[in-house]
Amino acid sequence: MSLDTVSIAQSTPDNVQPFAELGLKPDEYARIKEILGRRPTSSELAMYSVMWSEHCSYKSSKVHLKQFGDKAPKSDALLVGIGENAGVVDVGQGYAVTFKIESHNHPSFIEPYQGAATGVGGIVRDILTMGARPIAVMNPLRFGPADAADTRRVLPGIVAGVGGYGNCLGLPNIGGEVVFDETYIGNPLVNALCVGVMKHGDIKLAKAAGAGNLVVLYGAKTGGDGIGGVSVLASETFGSGGSTKRPSVQVGDPFVEKVLIECSLEIFAEDLVVGIQDLGGAGLSCATSELASGGSGGMQVALDKVPLRDPSLSPEEILMSESQERMCAIVEPSKIGRFLEICKKWDVTVTVIGEVTDGDRLEITWNGEVIVNVPPRTVAHEGPVYNRPMAQPAYIDEVNSQKVNVPMPNSAAEIKAAVLKLAGAPNLADKSWVTAQYDKYVQGNTIQAQPDDSGMVRLDETTNLGVAISTDANANWSYLNPYQGAKLALAEAARNIATAGARPLAVTNCLNFGSPEDPGVMWQFAESVRGLADGCLEMGLPVTGGNVSFYNQTGSVAILPTPVIGVLGVIQDVRTRTPMSFTSAGLELYLLGQTQEDLAGSEWAFLHGQRVGQSPTADLAREMRLIELLLEGNAFFNAAHDLSQGGLSAGLTEMVLRHNVGAVISLSNPAVDLLSETPGRVIVAIESNKTSQLQALATKYSIEISKLGTTGGDSLTINESIISLSELREVHTSTFPRLFG
């Protein structure tokens, strides 16, 4: 196999290149030739193909995502916004927090353990790259039907992978979701969120500034894993006698990443880097072009210096390899000595592979021959942009015009049966089988974790400053009305941190959808983005970053539109948080908010095979008043718990089982009261002498309240239905062990 260099490319303009096999469209290939004034070399073609992929370039979503900037609310908290590896917000006391959520859906379907593991690894490096110490992770997961054979294949592997990697990094896993729906059967969703903390002055950016500064690659050696999409390139064009097709799923080594984290934090602490970028999707292609693009543009890299696990790799493969646990830093020559020393202390492989240059070209050589010479911005930031056709899918009018028609419980026996049915439903059942495989205690700062409404970690042991995070999505509502669905998910996530007493501050998102080439899916996506952007503007919460995952579909069946929204909030003193449940008898239980007959998209309707009707309409002004009420009530609430999937029935189940203290509840319209999922509702528990205080808050914030009952006893009693806690617990906790062993 021969090396394709820039000079060869100039002299052989008509060589046929496998651009289509690499996923580039003819006009995209033509544009590359126009940018370069010649045909690209095979290495350049490799770089453009991965960087202009949907995953890296956001070419189908960009035109919509810019709303997050256009509609951004004014926020003094935002220190670094969209575009960097992760957004950064000011949380006070000199601390800055960075958080982001990403998807690793397709790899997790193919190879559940490694796919999920490297999903965690990738997002953790994004957070580290900002200069922050990662302090917690969360994993919203979605699967096909709980009893489907393939779910039994992917779920245990994905859960073990999330745990295997995160546990070994020493990151507490503080929350997430586990949701089942038949549309996820061939497309499980593995979303991974990481949060990190640093001091304001420690923020790092991906930029290669200062001619003469060194480009340093450190961490794991580069192997042939994760080349997937370009296997055609690897096997056909570049030497049929060489390496065979590579595994397309990256293989993670959490031990290497843990050492990389500690090594990097020590390097950051001594202020040894000018700029830094992790190697994730698109590997070195991405890191070099983004670093160069973030600086003045000039960079020279000697690709043959990259340490390899597999010496047979071609330059094209090295550029595209997604081997995990690698970082690329820009270091001043005067500081390289100390940089190398710290790497040596941690036994981390480190190599100077190039330097920042004057000018505006990224030049990559292979044994002295120039194989890449490109303007880096055209690779990293000026990829194609598509305004794809979109149209409201036909199903919308059809499902919206129908009404949910499900049996509603009336007698005491029917009410009991309904509560138990929901308590044991896979979407609402106890998730300990999953979360017990995650370390929630490491680092010693975890205040809340699943099954709490949100995850909460302490940032400062002296002042007790903390942050809370919740991720939420209601794909049933998004299916019925993607615009409202996104707003409702935002409101739910914000409410879930406010119940604990944390004030919402910023938003991240992971937008999981089907194929953008389907106009109906594109419409779902556009409506979701519009809803989220409008919602964030109204609630005054900036979007700090996020991730889009398209092509989640099997054949013509797309997944439900699943925008997962993460909201981060601040709590000044974690010791004052309100827990999600009560520990004593004799407390009064109140419902904040009014229950309407909202069965469309509810778990009860789902359990009866119905996904029709109209989703609730988000009233964000009211949600914001409710949040203010919760924050003020935090001073005297004994417990506060958000109502969402499964409505009051699920909310009460979770509360009474948490500390094994029952409740006696009286409902005027038990069927609707228990099963409806009207948004913006919270159960609070208070001492009986605090009733007038609660009433005053309700009046102040114009939130309807009603008394539900009192705590105590060893059963959940609803009108004449008596459900013993032991029976309720058995039903709630046996589902996962029964399904997954």
Next chain:
Amino acid sequence: MRVGVITFPGTLDDRDAARAVVAGGSEAVSLWHADADLKNVDAVILPGGFSYGDYLRCGAISRFAPVMSLVIEAAGKGMPVLGICNGFQVLCESHLLPGALTRNSDLHFLCRDQEIEIVNNTTAWTSSYKSGEKIVIPLKNGEGSFQCDDNTLAQLEGEGRVIARYVGQNPNGSRNLIAGITNARGNVVGLMPHPEHAINELTGPSAQGLGFFTSILNAMVK
């Protein structure tokens, strides 16, 4: 009272252990695996984590770290040594304690609040507890099933060297519900659950793990 906390590559609970040491009333001194230097500490803790990625076998590589030869030597002279979780595994690999920790019987990593009973309160690390006292502290590991041969088990039981047992259902298949053991002298203790994660009710299930870190003060006063 200076208590050293060793950091191996892949150690995770070192800062937690140091925090617990301070909460227990001692000074925490950080020790580095590659330094053959115990920095004049009076006691040593090997914290939890995945040292060297737990490759080969849990604790098998850490056992050869330069700092460990000093720990083995000091332990032989009576210095109090506590190995928690991965630290327990390292102590077994170092032959400071008998037996081995193997995969949990259900093959899953398990993180949960675990009740244990302190059954020997005469060691350097358990004297703050009453014999028979039951405490709840986190258990979190994938390889926590204590195994040894019948003779060793008889010896451990016969000499009262089991220091803590799981209460209720066996969480991981450990023989005789063993959660922790000590050496013949009572200065070296290995414990699978994590007392350093139970030093207050804000961040742990209880404050009942603190006793391990206050016990060490008693050991020194004696």
